[in-house]
Amino acid sequence: MSAKIIDGNEISASVRAEVKVEADELRARGIEPCLAVMLVGEDPASRVYVGMKEKKCAEVGIRNIDARLPADTSQEEILALLDEWNADPSIHGILVQLPLPDQVDEKTVTERILPEKDVDGFHPVNVGRMSGGDTTAFRPCTPHGVQVMLKHIDWDPSGKHAVIVGRSNIVGRPMATILSQKEPWANATVTVAHSRSEDLAGICRLADLLIVAVGRPESVTGDMVRDGAVVIDVGVNRVDDPTTEKGYRLVGDVAFDEAKEKASWITPVPGGVGPMTIAMLLKNTVTAAGRMAGSD
Numbered sequence: 001m002s003a004k005i006i007d008g009n010e011i012s013a014s015v016r017a018e019v020k021v022e023a024d025e026l027r028a029r030g031i032e033p034c035l036a037v038m039l040v041g042e043d044p045a046s047r048v049y050v051g052m053k054e055k056k057c058a059e060v061g062i063r064n065i066d067a068r069l070p071a072d073t074s075q076e077e078i079l080a081l082l083d084e085w086n087a088d089p090s091i092h093g094i095l096v097q098l099p100l101p102d103q104v105d106e107k108t109v110t111e112r113i114l115p116e117k118d119v120d121g122f123h124p125v126n127v128g129r130m131s132g133g134d135t136t137a138f139r140p141c142t143p144h145g146v147q148v149m150l151k152h153i154d155w156d157p158s159g160k161h162a163v164i165v166g167r168s169n170i171v172g173r174p175m176a177t178i179l180s181q182k183e184p185w186a187n188a189t190v191t192v193a194h195s196r197s198e199d200l201a202g203i204c205r206l207a208d209l210l211i212v213a214v215g216r217p218e219s220v221t222g223d224m225v226r227d228g229a230v231v232i233d234v235g236v237n238r239v240d241d242p243t244t245e246k247g248y249r250l251v252g253d254v255a256f257d258e259a260k261e262k263a264s265w266i267t268p269v270p271g272g273v274g275p276m277t278i279a280m281l282l283k284n285t286v287t288a289a290g291r292m293a294g295s296d
């Protein structure tokens with residue numbers, strides 16, 4: 001079998017088109033949706049992500065406030081700026097790009113953002129609400145984007161076995177929470193596998209839906225994929241490649257060429273999950289703006 005490709009560029013474009021309509025409606029009522037983004041330090045991957053977020057905000061008509069702070073910024077300075085953004089009624093969404101430098105405690109920073117402006121869905125209030133089945137809580141953008149992809153290809157996870165490889169707070173854990181919810185496009189039987197799992201290959205082979213978010217290039221190989229499985233690759237890794245102009249290329253956590261011979265559907269890297277994350281962030285931002293304006 002050669003898998004069909006799940007085109008994240010196309011699906012995210014349809015999400016962004018919806019977001020633009022919502023942003024236009026808000027603007028017609030005198031509300032300009034606004035996302036404030038904080039980047040601390042010079043991490044090259046984070047700079048690329050933040051640059052993309054800014055570009056996509058402009059395309060859908062979301063105002064962007066951008067704070068790029070030096071790597072030695074103190075936690076107090078970060079918290080003070082977040083307090084300003086929390087108090088500013090013209091700012092609807094706040095995002096602090098992770099990871100943060102070592103002198104800054106991510107938990108303290110995440111908890112400082114008002115839950116109603118937490119468009120990343122990382123604040124414990126939103127995590128707790130979502131875990132309790134509240135469908136109005138902001139959902140973390142990457143796993144929510146994966147759920148939207150499944151809906152787009154009309155592959156219903158209900159009753160199916162989803163294996164998630166990786167237990168991060170950003171992807172693996174919230175992915176498990178979302179897919180096990182009693183709601184449309186969920187209701188899956190979920191296994192969360194991780195670096196300590198015994199017989200990882202055997203667990204992966206049980207998956208109807210295999211979602212990989214471990215940050216290790218091409219670590220899930222073709223023999224770990226069940227025939228006909230849907231494979232979602234969340235990883236984005238740079239590997240050296242002297243044959244390319246940049247000297248590197250991007251690969252996922254899944255060995256794509258092998259896995260696509262087994263899977264029924266598969267996401268590519270790049271052009272798979274990546275663009276969905278940003279699209280869902282924009283969606284959360286217009287939702288936040290609508291709620292603050294009292295329309296949602």
Ligand code: GUN
Binds near residue numbers: 095096099142
């Ligand atoms: N770093 C990697 N992914 C993300 C994300 O979705 N949000 C934030 N804030 N930081 C990240």
